[in-house]
Amino acid sequence: MTLVGYDLYVRMLKDAVLTAKGEAEEEPEHAGDTVIKVTADAYLPDSYIPDEGAKLEIYKRISQIRSEEDSETLQDELVDRFGDIPRPVLSLLSIAVIRAEASRIGISEISGDTKLLRFTFFPDARIRTEGLPDLITEMRGALRYVPKDPPALLYRGRDEASGQRKPVTKVLKELLDRFTKCFLEADSENVKQGPEKS
Numbered sequence: 001m002t003l004v005g006y007d008l009y010v011r012m013l014k015d016a017v018l019t020a021k022g023e024a025e026e027e028p029e030h031a032g033d034t035v036i037k038v039t040a041d042a043y044l045p046d047s048y049i050p051d052e053g054a055k056l057e058i059y060k061r062i063s064q065i066r067s068e069e070d071s072e073t074l075q076d077e078l079v080d081r082f083g084d085i086p087r088p089v090l091s092l093l094s095i096a097v098i099r100a101e102a103s104r105i106g107i108s109e110i111s112g113d114t115k116l117l118r119f120t121f122f123p124d125a126r127i128r129t130e131g132l133p134d135l136i137t138e139m140r141g142a143l144r145y146v147p148k149d150p151p152a153l154l155y156r157g158r159d160e161a162s163g164q165r166k167p168v169t170k171v172l173k174e175l176l177d178r179f180t181k182c183f184l185e186a187d188s189e190n191v192k193q194g195p196e197k198s
Contacts, residue, residue, distance in 0.1 A: 034103040037111035042091035065096040094169040114157040123150045127183040
């Protein structure tokens with residue numbers, strides 16, 4: 001499933017609910033706005049949730065995930081209601097957490113596959129960039145900064161020793177953990193507007 005379709009579905013569902021309630025958007029800036037354009041088996045199978053009403057409810061709940069804890073809470077509920085969670089649903093939950101983490105970092109879009117991933121930042125993303133040169137060095141050429149408007153990071157994946165590639169959700173999670181440490185967990189003194197140009 002191409003996840004741009006999922007993102008469009010989530011956005012339409014969110015807008016429809018807000019319109020029906022006559023409410024304005026009250027979430028933090030960029031919350032849930034990150035678009036994921038990768039290919040992964042991430043969906044709710046009919047064999048797992050056959051009822052369309054229940055499926056819409058769960059898609060909505062997934063769209064509201066903002067942390068790993070939110071995902072774990074929903075997983076517990078899914079097991080109670082529908083039984084063991086199939087792999088496509090676990091992937092969908094992982095993507096939801098990745099989307100929330102990317103949004104917090106200031107990433108507007110993630111696109112590509114495990115061979116080449118592009119992380120594009122919101123133009124107004126406020127991140128700490130003093131650790132970026134060290135991160136690029138540490139990743140031994142796999143990560144490159146693209147000083148465009150908006151700025152981006154390119155990650156070129158490498159095969160495992162076995163010759164296999166990791167699942168895209170695992171790669172994204174590992175990269176976002178590194179980005180979080182680099183951009184959000186540095187000293188709070190040097191907050192800059194967007195990544196620095198090299």
